[in-house]
Amino acid sequence: MLTAPPALAPLLARGALLSPFRRPRPDAAFPRTRLVLTGLRIDLARLAAYERVCGFPTGADALPPTYPHVLGFPLAMRLMSGRDFPLPLLGLVHTSIGITCRRPLPATGAYDLSVRVEGLAPHRRGTEAAVVTELRAGGDAVWESRSTYLARHRTSGRPAAHREEERAPHEPLPAVDEWRLAGDVGRRYGAASGDRNPIHLHPLTARLFGFPRAIAHGMWTVARCLAAHGTPDAAVVRADFRAPVLLPGTVTYAARDERFELRGAGGRVHLTGDVRPV
Numbered sequence: 001m002l003t004a005p006p007a008l009a010p011l012l013a014r015g016a017l018l019s020p021f022r023r024p025r026p027d028a029a030f031p032r033t034r035l036v037l038t039g040l041r042i043d044l045a046r047l048a049a050y051e052r053v054c055g056f057p058t059g060a061d062a063l064p065p066t067y068p069h070v071l072g073f074p075l076a077m078r079l080m081s082g083r084d085f086p087l088p089l090l091g092l093v094h095t096s097i098g099i100t101c102r103r104p105l106p107a108t109g110a111y112d113l114s115v116r117v118e119g120l121a122p123h124r125r126g127t128e129a130a131v132v133t134e135l136r137a138g139g140d141a142v143w144e145s146r147s148t149y150l151a152r153h154r155t156s157g158r159p160a161a162h163r164e165e166e167r168a169p170h171e172p173l174p175a176v177d178e179w180r181l182a183g184d185v186g187r188r189y190g191a192a193s194g195d196r197n198p199i200h201l202h203p204l205t206a207r208l209f210g211f212p213r214a215i216a217h218g219m220w221t222v223a224r225c226l227a228a229h230g231t232p233d234a235a236v237v238r239a240d241f242r243a244p245v246l247l248p249g250t251v252t253y254a255a256r257d258e259r260f261e262l263r264g265a266g267g268r269v270h271l272t273g274d275v276r277p278v
Helices: 008-021 044-054 067-080 185-193 203-207 218-229
Strands: 034-041 093-101 110-123 126-137 140-152 175-181 235-241 249-256 259-263 269-277
Touching: 008 067, 034 067, 044 067, 044 185, 044 218, 067 110, 067 126, 067 140, 067 185, 093 218, 110 140, 175 218, 185 218, 218 235, 218 249, 218 259, 218 269
Parallel strands: none
Antiparallel strands: 034 110, 093 140, 093 235, 110 126, 126 140, 175 249, 235 269, 249 259, 259 269
16 A cells, blocks of 8 residues: 555666566566555646647546556556566567546546556567556546556567457558657656656667657557547547657558557558547
């Protein structure tokens, strides 16, 4: 049980220091701890900054569907930076998120927040961890997400089936808008969300990790798409992160019915997703 969200910077530093000693594998032991933060109140100024950088309207007494992920991120980092988490935090790739929002979430409400590691699974490129975040109000589960994070390493063989291979190909969605992304998007989102991973902040720090320029946060890309697409009060959202978005850059937002995607130069797909009512 926690009384306040943990500070992110020390957790990121600890995870970075421990990363070289990790030996990821899908059958490794993982932490079974469920971290719980009770009586959580929303910082409305921070929420407004998040809404502005992601394109959501400001001032409404309602949380964007992606915002509870921001609230739970420090708890997730505490678990994933611990000595008992088997995957290296450095180089860990956020590959997907599924969100279930069961009702509107008042920004002025009080919530109980919990985060746990659901398990590890083999992936054709390494080992994937699933992290579940839950938001409760008045004892009722009102929001839940399941994120997957990939640690890349050599594998002895390909899993018999994987969601990427089972997904049927589809025609590109029709373009709706073109977004020119400034080079400071990562810094602005990092300030609003607390996620100041160096790959998102500056070209120099991003190059240390193999990127030619800073890249946009994956959760910024899905939030920006949902701000454009819109979501019902009770919704199920699914998003898969396919390729990094370099900053600055230009991307195409495309959508039809419940589906959306983000494409870059040459039609490269950065993000795919869909929104459905509960």
